[in-house]
Amino acid sequence: MTATRPLRADAERNRQRIVEAAKTLFAERGVDVAVEDIAAAAGVGIGTFYRRFPDRESLVEAVFVTKFERMIQAAHDALEIEDPWDAFRTWVVTVARMHARDRGLKDVVLSSDRGREKVAEFRAIIQPLAGELLDRAKAAGALRDDVSALDVPMIHQAVSAIAEITRDVAPEYYERTLTLFVDGLARERTPTPMVAPPIEMEQFLTIMSRKGKR
Amino acid sequence: MTATRPLRADAERNRQRIVEAAKTLFAERGVDVAVEDIAAAAGVGIGTFYRRFPDRESLVEAVFVTKFERMIQAAHDALEIEDPWDAFRTWVVTVARMHARDRGLKDVVLSSDRGREKVAEFRAIIQPLAGELLDRAKAAGALRDDVSALDVPMIHQAVSAIAEITRDVAPEYYERTLTLFVDGLARERTPTPMVAPPIEMEQFLTIMSRKGKR
DNA sequence: GAGGAAGTGGAAGGTCTATCTCCGGTTATC
DNA sequence: GATAACCGGAGATAGACCTTCCACTTCCTC
Numbered sequence: 001m002t003a004t005r006p007l008r009a010d011a012e013r014n015r016q017r018i019v020e021a022a023k024t025l026f027a028e029r030g031v032d033v034a035v036e037d038i039a040a041a042a043g044v045g046i047g048t049f050y051r052r053f054p055d056r057e058s059l060v061e062a063v064f065v066t067k068f069e070r071m072i073q074a075a076h077d078a079l080e081i082e083d084p085w086d087a088f089r090t091w092v093v094t095v096a097r098m099h100a101r102d103r104g105l106k107d108v109v110l111s112s113d114r115g116r117e118k119v120a121e122f123r124a125i126i127q128p129l130a131g132e133l134l135d136r137a138k139a140a141g142a143l144r145d146d147v148s149a150l151d152v153p154m155i156h157q158a159v160s161a162i163a164e165i166t167r168d169v170a171p172e173y174y175e176r177t178l179t180l181f182v183d184g185l186a187r188e189r190t191p192t193p194m195v196a197p198p199i200e201m202e203q204f205l206t207i208m209s210r211k212g213k214r
Numbered sequence: 215m216t217a218t219r220p221l222r223a224d225a226e227r228n229r230q231r232i233v234e235a236a237k238t239l240f241a242e243r244g245v246d247v248a249v250e251d252i253a254a255a256a257g258v259g260i261g262t263f264y265r266r267f268p269d270r271e272s273l274v275e276a277v278f279v280t281k282f283e284r285m286i287q288a289a290h291d292a293l294e295i296e297d298p299w300d301a302f303r304t305w306v307v308t309v310a311r312m313h314a315r316d317r318g319l320k321d322v323v324l325s326s327d328r329g330r331e332k333v334a335e336f337r338a339i340i341q342p343l344a345g346e347l348l349d350r351a352k353a354a355g356a357l358r359d360d361v362s363a364l365d366v367p368m369i370h371q372a373v374s375a376i377a378e379i380t381r382d383v384a385p386e387y388y389e390r391t392l393t394l395f396v397d398g399l400a401r402e403r404t405p406t407p408m409v410a411p412p413i414e415m416e417q418f419l420t421i422m423s424r425k426g427k428r
Numbered sequence: 429g430a431g432g433a434a435g436t437g438g439a440a441g442g443t444c445t446a447t448c449t450c451c452g453g454t455t456a457t458c
Numbered sequence: 459g460a461t462a463a464c465c466g467g468a469g470a471t472a473g474a475c476c477t478t479c480c481a482c483t484t485c486c487t488c
Contacts, residue, residue, distance in 0.1 A: 162372050261480095
């Protein structure tokens with residue numbers, strides 16, 4: 001195969017920088033940031049970017065493989081929790097927070113092109129874990145029966161959408177939406193306390209009149 | 215003021231057609247559809263469009279004023295319902311469904327430019343109505359106390375986001391997300407039955423691999 | 429039913445925004 | 459200090475989209 005010789009020191013350094021810059025920018029502004037911006041943030045030229053990565057998509061893949069691993073880890077961790085509802089809740093909340101903090105995650109999970117195989121691979125691994133968390137919580141009578149495993153990623157998309165529009169103005173706001181969701185998933189329960197304050201009218205107006213779409 | 219003489223018959227006909235076509239396209243594809251597509255759908259040329267409307271935004275405004283009126287009407291109607299929780303729930307659900315069926319609604323409510331004044335006007339009218347629905351439901355002990363009036367439009371944004379990605383594949387799916395939300399808003403309650411079936415794996419994959427963003 | 433005001437279509441101009449290529453100049457490494 | 463590897467960024471390329479303009483057509487009035 002391609003017995004690639006190691007990159008020259010400066011080249012390797014720049015590669016790292018590009019990945020780091022991309023991680024940050026993807027999280028803040030979604031996977032659609034311009035290559036130009038990524039290169040600038042990394043302190044290199046566009047040319048350097050294209051010498052290291054065949055195209056934009058490869059970079060996206062390189063960045064998100066790590067994230068996928070972390071999501072899988074979250075499921076494993078949750079499975080360690082004894083109380084079935086607590087385990088399920090923890091997992092849902094943890095992944096929701098990852099989405100809330102990384103705007104790009106949603107884009108990648110939703111896309112067909114970007115890291116097609118990687119996403120499929122990820123799904124194959126996460127599904128049985130998610131299934132177990134779900135089944136256990138249902139068996140314990142804590143989770144409503146009519147919830148399907150596929151409702152969970154949808155919830156994450158919804159939370160991500162809210163985080164996306166509120167991020168700049170009230171970065172913790174999404175927690176409220178998340179709380180409502182999680183309480184809606186419970187079978188019988190009094191409300192969980194909200195962990196974030198309500199939004200102020202002024203913040204609301206700012207959110208609702210955001211310019212452009214980035 | 216401008217005592218505008220009535221349009222010539224054919225011109226008026228075309229104007230109507232443009233508005234109708236826009237209504238449909240905005241609902242299906244969001245407010246960002248190209249003027250070219252609207253004109254084509256209306257069976258007129260681009261030139262005709264620009265003779266009737268000074269620019270794109272004016273059309274958007276013309277189309278959504280009606281929608282706003284309908285949302286206000288929904289609040290009035292809900293206030294007629296005696297049971298405070300039922301009234302609140304009905305209002306939230308009705309507006310959520312409007313969002314689910316009209317992709318453009320979200321865009322307009324979120325935007326700063328499009329019909330700036332109209333949106334502000336709309337908010338001024340809807341706020342007291344929403345406040346009353348909320349307060350009554352809280353006073354009756356049916357709605358959790360820690361919900362703020364501004365959480366409601368956020369819920370609508372979330373439902374709209376879900377409807378947006380699922381619309382083409384499973385047009386009723388959003389009802390599940392909505393049910394979870396509404397149940398999460400209740401103070402103490404066992405789950406409301408879901409009105410839509412869970413999503414199938416195949417549908418899920420289609421949704422998650424949607425091309426482009428339209 | 430004729431004349432002219434009003435209306436029409438769509439090519440073309442103008443802007444943007446992005447990705448990716450190319451190559452003269454620079455730097456690390458042996 | 460030779461040279462292969464690397465760098466930066468202008469510019470080629472592509473695709474959307476909004477809006478203008480004007481030669482041509484249609485409606486309405488007298």
